[in-house]
Amino acid sequence: MTVSYSLDVSKAQFCGFTKLLGRWKGSIYKILWREFLIFCLAYALISALYRSYFSLEQKIIFEKLVVFVDSFTDLIPLSFVLGFYVSLVIGRWWGQYQTIPWPDRVCFMIASYVQGSDERSRMIRRTLGRYVILAQALTYQAVSTAVKRRFPTTQHLVQAGIMTKEEQTVFEKISFSYGKWWIPCHWFTALATRARKEGRIKDSVCLNGLLQESYDYRNSCAIMFGYDWISVPLVYTQVVTIATYMYCLALIIGRQYLDPARGYPKNEIDLYIPLFTLLQFFFYVGWLKVAEQILNPYGEDDDDFELNWCLDRSVHIAYLVVDNLQLKHPKVTKDFFWDEMEPVLPQTRHSAKFFVHPNLGSAYDLEVGDADSLPLWTNS
Numbered sequence: 001m002t003v004s005y006s007l008d009v010s011k012a013q014f015c016g017f018t019k020l021l022g023r024w025k026g027s028i029y030k031i032l033w034r035e036f037l038i039f040c041l042a043y044a045l046i047s048a049l050y051r052s053y054f055s056l057e058q059k060i061i062f063e064k065l066v067v068f069v070d071s072f073t074d075l076i077p078l079s080f081v082l083g084f085y086v087s088l089v090i091g092r093w094w095g096q097y098q099t100i101p102w103p104d105r106v107c108f109m110i111a112s113y114v115q116g117s118d119e120r121s122r123m124i125r126r127t128l129g130r131y132v133i134l135a136q137a138l139t140y141q142a143v144s145t146a147v148k149r150r151f152p153t154t155q156h157l158v159q160a161g162i163m164t165k166e167e168q169t170v171f172e173k174i175s176f177s178y179g180k181w182w183i184p185c186h187w188f189t190a191l192a193t194r195a196r197k198e199g200r201i202k203d204s205v206c207l208n209g210l211l212q213e214s215y216d217y218r219n220s221c222a223i224m225f226g227y228d229w230i231s232v233p234l235v236y237t238q239v240v241t242i243a244t245y246m247y248c249l250a251l252i253i254g255r256q257y258l259d260p261a262r263g264y265p266k267n268e269i270d271l272y273i274p275l276f277t278l279l280q281f282f283f284y285v286g287w288l289k290v291a292e293q294i295l296n297p298y299g300e301d302d303d304d305f306e307l308n309w310c311l312d313r314s315v316h317i318a319y320l321v322v323d324n325l326q327l328k329h330p331k332v333t334k335d336f337f338w339d340e341m342e343p344v345l346p347q348t349r350h351s352a353k354f355f356v357h358p359n360l361g362s363a364y365d366l367e368v369g370d371a372d373s374l375p376l377w378t379n380s
Contacts (some may be wrong), residue, residue, distance in 0.1 A: 001206070002026075002104055002303050002304070002305065002306070003023070003025055003026030003302055003303055004070055005023075006274055006307065009121060010043075014275060016241065023229075025202060026303045028116075028282075028286045028289065028290070030272075030287045030302070030314075031221060031292075031293060032282070032285060032286050032289050033290075035285055036278075036281070036282065037266055038249075038282050039248060039252065039278075039285075040278070040280050043252050043255075043256075043274065043277075046153070046253065047257070047272070048064055048258055049255060057059055059259075061267075063258050063259075063264060065253065065263060066253060066256050066258060067252055067264055067265075068070060069250050069253045069254035070254035070255065070266070071254075071297055072248045072250070072251075073247070073251065073254045073255075074302060075310050076243055076247050076250075078244060078284060079245055079249050080241070081239065082240055082244060082284065082287050082288060084287050085232075085236065085237075085240045085291060086287055086288075086291045087133055088232065088289060089290075089291040089294060089295055089297050090231060092227070092232065092295075093294040093295075093297055094125055095227070096224075096227050096305075097297070097305060099223040099224055099227065099352060100220070100224070100305065100307075101135075101136055101139070101217050101220035101221050101312075102225070102314070103129070103132045103133065103136065103217065103314045103317065103318050104321070105134065105179050105208070105213055105217075106132055106214055106217050107317065107318050107321040107322050109127055109130055109209060109210050109213050109359075110128045110129055110210065110321075110322045111125065111321050111322050111325070111326045111327065112327075113198055113202075113206040113207070113209070113210050114128065114195055114200050114322075115202060116200050117203070118332070120198075120200075121200050122198060122326075123324060124191060124195050125322040125323060126319065126323050127191060128192065128322065128323070129318035129322040129323075130183075130197075130318070131184040131185070131187050131188040131191070132214070132217060132314075132318060133180060133186065133311070133314050133315050133318050134157070134162050134163055134167075134184040135182070135184040135188075135217070135218065135221055135223065136310075137151065137157060137162050137186050138180070138181035138183075138184065138226055139181050139221040139225065140215035140298075140307045140310075140311060141157075142179065142181060142225065142228070143224055143227075143228040143298050144226065144298040144299070145298075145299055146298075146299070146300050146304075146306075146307060146308055147299055147307050147308055149367055150308055154168050154171060154172065155168070160354060161275075162315070168185075169350045171183060172250065174206065179225070180219075181221060181225070182218065182222075183222075185214060185218040188214050189211055189214065192207060192210055192214070193207070204303055204335060208339060209223050210378055219313045223296075228296075228298065231295070231296075232295065237295075240288065241288065244284055244287075244288045246293050247284065248285060251281060255277040256274075257269075257272070257274065258270075330359060333348055359376075
């Protein structure tokens, strides 16, 4: 499930983000520590060889190599390439969240449009709601590894109560090699049409509204398949990955500290720990790992979308709305502000400190001098 820290940053304060740096789950440290450790060991190994094992002639050759590599390190446009790539991936990630199908609206319409308190009407409402959940489950099963582990086959869906044995038999008899996740949507439209013929949906306008909402729901499932099918072009990902790791390889060699007595530029100070080089590696590779983490949010990373939770919620709300709460509401009474011309909601002592006066326009309190009206001129 996405790691939430909204409460920790609900207001800006001194060093507000620093309290987040100690978290491990979903952190950059958790996904980067292996690469960071390899980089440090490789840098330390080369530095030790240069300082302790190379002969004088080998040191001269190595120093020339360091100067040469360092002169070309900044020619790689890594900031531009990596920044644009991460922006693209983040936009895609948010689009993938927005396309997750939520059954609330279609279930509200089922509860409102499918009339009747008899057992047949109740059965139709519950079956329509279950078809919505079944379409969602089949979609998640196809695109999410976490849901696939939970429901590997249609038999597991039968055992979970999302699909009946008869529906499983019909489903498996249908021969279609392009994916059958849409079949519950077809069953939904067929059952809704039958309910209209039986008079349980009062007119064609209600039927059309219910079907249109089911089509929108089906489109959300289809877009999830589209995101799973069409990824960021592989060539772009390869270019960014190669550029990042080649740049880091150049850092290992080109940022070695050389003997200050040699007089090489940028080597007036000899340090054993390349602090700023390590920070540079941390930022660039961390940027790449961010893109890697959210490129497919239907997976099993810490910050991926918890589709199993979404499915559990959908099952609960579907049956709750279409059956238990169908056409039920509290008793209608006079509201608290029945005799008030200008209702005002109360404040607590704490919330009153943040009370904002209504916006009447930036020029509302402007005092205008010489505001006497001029005579109107009319054409004679």
